[in-house]
């Protein structure tokens with residue numbers, strides 16, 4: 001994961017006292033979100049009049065460790081029912097690819113998976129997920145183009161339950177005519193799944209693209225307010241030297257990152273490891 005952002009910051013400031021204005025600007029540009037950037041900035045201000053690049057790294061590390069959960073419970077199936085993961089997000093963030101990668105990841109851990117192509121508003125998305133499903137060797141359930149995604153997810157759950165499949169992953173639409181339509185549709189999927197099992201969906205993960213910076217934070221806020229998120233998948237970390245968005249979303253919304261995408265191939269998805277992430281970032 002080439003997260004060189006802070007390393008370049010250290011290079012820039014090494015051998016001379018840190019310029020406060022430049023530091024503030026650099027921290028804000030790191031996509032950590034303004035509250036996190038200011039937390040670090042103020043902690044440094046409280047330390048000394050003159051600080052070095054080493055101080056910046058030390059304090060940044062301390063402050064980030066304070067907000068990031070370092071250990072996540074691994075993704076485990078239930079004993080007697082499918083675990084449902086709803087994958088949501090704006091088109092183009094890597095939602096369908098991440099859904100496929102997640103299925104591949106779970107299969108590589110010897111779990112059984114059923115995919116539901118519930119982005120019924122985009123024929124290309126159904127087709128794309130179908131190609132992935134075949135390649136991975138997992139079953140996919142799809143409905144009619146323009147069909148009801150909630151009904152599709154309901155049927156998918158019933159099938160996963162009947163066939164003792166451990167994980168049901170539903171790829172959902174990323175765009176409808178209006179934002180409230182989209183959120184309404186996702187709400188309906190949630191309600192419909194809950195008819196099978198009051199705790200379903202067990203996870204609602206938003207896919208965000210790291211290269212879009214603060215847009216990702218705005219998306220997380222909107223989806224979280226409307227449907228409630230339990231986690232985030234951050235994609236395209238291979239194309240971004242930053243990754244601060246992971247920290248901004250955790251710090252401002254309390255939503256943990258669960259997986260990170262680091263490329264276009266099926267294997268380019270890793271469970272999020274907070275400690276490794278921070279050390280690579282700094």
Ligand code: GDP
Pocket residue numbers: 089090091092093094095096097098125174235236237238239260261262263264268
């Ligand atoms: P969706 O519209 O959100 O479902 O997005 P797609 O899954 O179709 O992905 C959009 C583009 O992003 C595709 O070209 C993917 O190959 C690419 N993509 C997805 N995840 C990653 C990632 O982690 N790294 C890189 N470099 N590209 C990715």
